[in-house]
Amino acid sequence: MIRQWHSLHSVWNLLEQYEQRNSATFKRVGLFRLDVRYTEPVNIKTKDAAVIPSLMFENTHWPRAVNDRLFFGDRHFAQVWASDRFSSVEEYLAWQKTTDSSNRGVHSEDFVAYLIKQKWKMPLKQQDICFQRVRSNGDIIVWDCDWMWRNKVRGVIVMGMHRSGTSMLSGLLVRSMSYHxxxxxxxxxxxxxxxFFENYDVARQNDVWLQQQGMTWYDLDGIQTAANNSDLVYNAFDPSSSCVKKRGKCKNVGNFYFEHLKEVKQHYKRKSNFPWVLKDPRICITLKNWIRTFIGTP
Structure with missing residues (x-):
């Protein structure tokens, strides 16, 4: 930790020397580690004054902790983040004694939380920025972002009926923008x-959901006009149902109703497949089921 603080302070001194030599002052500054692998682009062109990554691991012992591995934002806040650490240690230890927490001592993530939240009260934004640490032997800590993404969907659902250009859009995402x-x-x-850029099990699961309710993608009997006759509202498909409805009675269909869903979850919830594309024309009808699959109750 001490070496890290010295490195940050030295980097800030180099920045100030550069500004003096060139008679210029940076308005925004980013401090990024080089011993990590960034898994996706980091957009620094924002109006946020102070940005740090979300916490990458569950921290129950130091509940106030924040991620101390990266910062970008306005220059004066970057200066605090990089160069005001050693001078604030005594204040931090004194502040600890005024809190209800039994934790004592200098913990890097907790100290940075004090520095930017308590002492300087930065208008902080914590952003989901995934990067993985790289050890000196080249090993990559591939699970670094698992906690960050634990309840998040990382993908795009492409919707549209047949021959509407969804294959072209999905193809662009896969071939030009590195989607999976x-x-x-x-x-x-x-x-x-x-x-087609469609997953086989996604398409077949959609077929099963529709067929078990006596429907197909081209069956329009369930479409009704809204009260103002301006929108079409599909009211026939019941995403909460797992039964065949015949003559007003419901017959349970059991696991067959979800026979392809296990394969879909296995692939689409794997971190190495983020960000993904989910595309099938039938999703225009079954969307709520897919939202429930990946997120929970829509």
């Missing part, structure tokens, strides 16, 4: 020679 299409894919054919 996990699992088994539906193969190309004469209808779409460049690819």
């Amino acid at each position: 299409l996990p699992g088994e894919q539906i193969q190309t054919n004469t209808q779409n020679k460049l690819g």
